[in-house]
Amino acid sequence: MYWNKEAETIDAVSLSEQQAARLKKTVESLYSNIQFYKKQMDLAGVKPADIKTVSDIRKLPFTTREDLRENFPDGLLAIPKKDIVRLHTSSGTTGKPKAIFFSKHDIDAASDLMARSLYMTGLRNTDIFQNMMTYGLFTGALMMHYGAEKIGCMVIPAGPGNTARQISLMQDFETTAIHITPSYGLYLASVLQKQGLDPATDLSLKKAYVGAEPYTEETRKKIESLLKVDAYNCYGLSEMNGPGVAFECERKNGLHLWEDNFLMEILDPVTGEPIPDGEEGELVLTTLNREAMPILRYRTKDITKILPDKCPCGRTHRRIHRIIGRADDMFIVKGVNIYPQQIERVLMSVKGVAENYQINLENLDKMTVKVEIDKNMFDGKVEHIVTLRNEITERLKNEILVKPVVELLEPGTLPVSEGKAVRVIDTRTM
Numbered sequence: 001m002y003w004n005k006e007a008e009t010i011d012a013v014s015l016s017e018q019q020a021a022r023l024k025k026t027v028e029s030l031y032s033n034i035q036f037y038k039k040q041m042d043l044a045g046v047k048p049a050d051i052k053t054v055s056d057i058r059k060l061p062f063t064t065r066e067d068l069r070e071n072f073p074d075g076l077l078a079i080p081k082k083d084i085v086r087l088h089t090s091s092g093t094t095g096k097p098k099a100i101f102f103s104k105h106d107i108d109a110a111s112d113l114m115a116r117s118l119y120m121t122g123l124r125n126t127d128i129f130q131n132m133m134t135y136g137l138f139t140g141a142l143m144m145h146y147g148a149e150k151i152g153c154m155v156i157p158a159g160p161g162n163t164a165r166q167i168s169l170m171q172d173f174e175t176t177a178i179h180i181t182p183s184y185g186l187y188l189a190s191v192l193q194k195q196g197l198d199p200a201t202d203l204s205l206k207k208a209y210v211g212a213e214p215y216t217e218e219t220r221k222k223i224e225s226l227l228k229v230d231a232y233n234c235y236g237l238s239e240m241n242g243p244g245v246a247f248e249c250e251r252k253n254g255l256h257l258w259e260d261n262f263l264m265e266i267l268d269p270v271t272g273e274p275i276p277d278g279e280e281g282e283l284v285l286t287t288l289n290r291e292a293m294p295i296l297r298y299r300t301k302d303i304t305k306i307l308p309d310k311c312p313c314g315r316t317h318r319r320i321h322r323i324i325g326r327a328d329d330m331f332i333v334k335g336v337n338i339y340p341q342q343i344e345r346v347l348m349s350v351k352g353v354a355e356n357y358q359i360n361l362e363n364l365d366k367m368t369v370k371v372e373i374d375k376n377m378f379d380g381k382v383e384h385i386v387t388l389r390n391e392i393t394e395r396l397k398n399e400i401l402v403k404p405v406v407e408l409l410e411p412g413t414l415p416v417s418e419g420k421a422v423r424v425i426d427t428r429t430m
């Protein structure tokens, strides 16, 4: 069942024609309205007339996070200010916020993509959608809100945190779907457990939309089994409208990236050269349907790969693998490159591990993985704890090739963040 069958099942030739036309229009607008892009394109020796097909994208300059900051607040606007209807900023996980502007057309297009994404997973107007993301400058909550409303769901704009209230809202209004970060999802499950509530009988939940930060397949499974839901991965970034950039369909086998709205490239993060389908690289995105603030070849720093097979759902937009990591999140210990997701994958697959963990890096590359374990593991039997710690240490060493110190903690010891989780604390000074 499609929200927009024609758009979702478009054949490759028509898609490529549509992309080329939209790219051309975008480049013409950028060149004549934005000083920064005119200068960059002149430097690269490329004119709007040189852009005829999708592959001409390679002639165009990149846009980086730093470019957005240097042009802060409104240097990258392509339309008069009077036609702007909304400002968002990125949540600023990695430095100062960036300002993103939307026209009425842009908000409509973004809401429509959101509705398309949610509908694809089976969300309908009979659903009660409790949105546990931060409302405000961040795109995550508002864009999802608009999409769910567009489908006709009853939306509960709960915002994050205040878990006791979230639970009463879910009970009182029989919430069927939630939008949540993976870290808060796991925390919510632990509070339900503590209150002796079983989601299968005490709640009406069916679906969870989980995104905004990288997480592993093991974490998805854990959320699904603890909350008794189908959890769908949703990916996006403020620079590209917010959460409806790529989304899982009911097959949950990778995320369809909406190629009629975004031109996708997977590039070598260092050289900027294209990477063959199926191999990991940096996702680079160009907006194809945005008026106020079109962006060319944005370096997301998110690492993923294209899943080349066709999806049995019939949608033709190519799928990406769940984000493997952010180029920025990677840290180096004893010369080895490590992503926090590698550690999470191991932890979440070990029986006895609870929801929260933290990685601490200290001088001399001392790496400590602090992890909360299930309450019933603290049953007084020291040997149980020692066995578990040894198992985790050994499995981590196999995965990351470095042997960390593993500390097991009681549930509730580590800080819980309402927004994006902080997983790595690096206090190394040398």
Ligand code: ADP
Pocket: 090, 091, 092, 093, 094, 138, 210, 211, 212, 213, 214, 215, 233, 234, 235, 236, 237, 238, 239, 300, 302, 322, 323, 326
């Ligand atoms: P910030 O860069 O300040 O965090 P955003 O709030 O726009 O800005 O967050 C976008 C980033 O969040 C993405 O670039 C990506 O790194 C991460 N992200 C969003 N959704 C997902 C997801 N489903 N899986 C992995 N990472 C995600």
Ligand code: ZN
Pocket: 249, 250, 251, 256, 311, 312, 313, 314, 315
């Ligand atoms: Zn599909």
